[in-house]
Amino acid sequence: MTEIETPSIRVLLCDDHVVVRAGLLALLDSAPGIEVVGEAGSGEEAVALAEKLRPDVVLMDLQLGAGIDGVEATRQIAPTGVHVLVLTTYDTDADITRAIGAGATGYLLKAERPEELFSAIHAAAQGRTTLSPPVASIVMARMRSPQPTLTERELEILGQLAQGLGNRDIARALFISEATVKTHLGRIYDKLGVDTRAGAVSVAKEQRLLG
Amino acid sequence: MTEIETPSIRVLLCDDHVVVRAGLLALLDSAPGIEVVGEAGSGEEAVALAEKLRPDVVLMDLQLGAGIDGVEATRQIAPTGVHVLVLTTYDTDADITRAIGAGATGYLLKAERPEELFSAIHAAAQGRTTLSPPVASIVMARMRSPQPTLTERELEILGQLAQGLGNRDIARALFISEATVKTHLGRIYDKLGVDTRAGAVSVAKEQRLLG
DNA sequence: CCCTGCGTCAACCGATCGGTTGACGCAGGT
DNA sequence: ACCTGCGTCAACCGATCGGTTGACGCAGGG
Numbered sequence: 143m144t145e146i147e148t149p150s151i152r153v154l155l156c157d158d159h160v161v162v163r164a165g166l167l168a169l170l171d172s173a174p175g176i177e178v179v180g181e182a183g184s185g186e187e188a189v190a191l192a193e194k195l196r197p198d199v200v201l202m203d204l205q206l207g208a209g210i211d212g213v214e215a216t217r218q219i220a221p222t223g224v225h226v227l228v229l230t231t232y233d234t235d236a237d238i239t240r241a242i243g244a245g246a247t248g249y250l251l252k253a254e255r256p257e258e259l260f261s262a263i264h265a266a267a268q269g270r271t272t273l274s275p276p277v278a279s280i281v282m283a284r285m286r287s288p289q290p291t292l293t294e295r296e297l298e299i300l301g302q303l304a305q306g307l308g309n310r311d312i313a314r315a316l317f318i319s320e321a322t323v324k325t326h327l328g329r330i331y332d333k334l335g336v337d338t339r340a341g342a343v344s345v346a347k348e349q350r351l352l353g
Numbered sequence: 354m355t356e357i358e359t360p361s362i363r364v365l366l367c368d369d370h371v372v373v374r375a376g377l378l379a380l381l382d383s384a385p386g387i388e389v390v391g392e393a394g395s396g397e398e399a400v401a402l403a404e405k406l407r408p409d410v411v412l413m414d415l416q417l418g419a420g421i422d423g424v425e426a427t428r429q430i431a432p433t434g435v436h437v438l439v440l441t442t443y444d445t446d447a448d449i450t451r452a453i454g455a456g457a458t459g460y461l462l463k464a465e466r467p468e469e470l471f472s473a474i475h476a477a478a479q480g481r482t483t484l485s486p487p488v489a490s491i492v493m494a495r496m497r498s499p500q501p502t503l504t505e506r507e508l509e510i511l512g513q514l515a516q517g518l519g520n521r522d523i524a525r526a527l528f529i530s531e532a533t534v535k536t537h538l539g540r541i542y543d544k545l546g547v548d549t550r551a552g553a554v555s556v557a558k559e560q561r562l563l564g
Numbered sequence: 565c566c567c568t569g570c571g572t573c574a575a576c577c578g579a580t581c582g583g584t585t586g587a588c589g590c591a592g593g594t
Numbered sequence: 595a596c597c598t599g600c601g602t603c604a605a606c607c608g609a610t611c612g613g614t615t616g617a618c619g620c621a622g623g624g
Binding site: 537 | 569
């Protein structure tokens with residue numbers, strides 16, 4: 143028994159919460175066929191370690207406190223051929239879309255059962271996709287009725303809006319005319335299904351479209 | 354060695370994320386002198402199990418998805434003499450204040466080192482308070498300059514505001530005059546340090562004053 | 565008993581917003 | 595070459611907002 147028959151899947155953890163990381167480490171170490179080869183507390187660290195350790199799977203949280211977020215880290219890691227499995231709390235449309243767009247292999251919620259996590263890690267190691275049921279539903283729903291996506295510019299406007307700025311101030315901040323701001327706002331209202339600025343900010347914060 | 358010299362501290366976990374719970378379980382079981390006697394996935398469950406199991410410490414997350422939140426659960430558990438140690442992601446003013454007000458014995462962030470968690474659990478078991486450094490800072494700051502607290506009524510107004518309602522609609526919804534709404538809004542602006550409704554919603558969402 | 569905080573209401577004003585219509589240039593894709 | 599999406603701008607209107615001042619009743623604490 144000096145030979146390992148099935149080599150363990152080498153996993154890199156990325157989560158800014160030390161306690162959660164430690165917990166996952168303890169949890170995964172108890173699972174057969176999975177070996178945690180590294181931990182990262184930030185997106186930058188994850189990118190560096192992914193390159194250095196070349197794990198089979200990176201278990202990635204999206205919310206990473208300061209620095210680049212999980213989506214950006216995924217965007218940098220995925221092209222190197224390392225599979226990224228997103229494990230996060232949020233099941234909002236915007237997060238899922240961005241993560242998939244960034245090249246995530248799978249998307250699991252922390253509310254998922256541990257066995258699901260284990261099998262998702264196995265799946266991800268082979269490049270197969272696993273989605274938590276609620277996430278899958280959202281993806282399906284979006285396929286059916288492609289939900290409006292805010293453009294870059296509109297997000298900028300929204301950002302200023304959330305600062306409580308008036309149209310004139312927004313116009314000055316972005317070097318455009320007040321009329322343009324109003325045009326954008328109108329489209330934003332349409333896409334978000336609201337008709338006031340306060341409502342727009344509210345929805346934006348809920349959908350996590352803003353920081 | 355049939356006798357246990359120092360009986361283990363009996364801990365009840367409460368977190369709506371199964372993976373996190375499993376992780377914490379694995380982590381705490383590896384710690385000497387700590388024994389996890391139960392797990393709850395909701396506030397209601399935590400209240401019931403706390404009464405039934407009478408643990409030494411309840412490790413409580415604040416965000417619990419559906420049902421009552423961690424603060425409410427704490428409010429119900431604390432009076433029974435069971436110590437509640439809050440372990441959460443958020444270090445916002447409002448959360449800390451509410452948790453302490455509800456009777457939490459300590460307040461730790463998930464970003465804390467596991468050793469801190471262990472010692473905080475020991476401390477909590479004896480009724481001693483442990484605060485994460487950032488949390489302690491916030492508490493101190495608040496002592497120095499008692500930050501404006503929104504009244505019940507103002508929070509109601511704020512809630513309507515976040516729905517994107519106009520003053521007239523808010524007035525109707527709360528059975529008061531439009532003038533009163535404006536008066537409240539003026540005070541809300543003052544307290545939140547903004548001067549527009551969009552700004553107020555933004556700050557409110559950031560401070561987690563609203564759902 | 566007085567004072568403070570809270571919630572309520574009124575009337576006024578200028579500034580701003582929300583909605584509309586119509587238009588132009590530019591890029592990317594077919 | 596065409597079309598679509600995006601970003602830009604203009605002018606207009608009524609409705610709404612933000613700010614102000616002043617006022618009342620009621621509860622709780624000193």
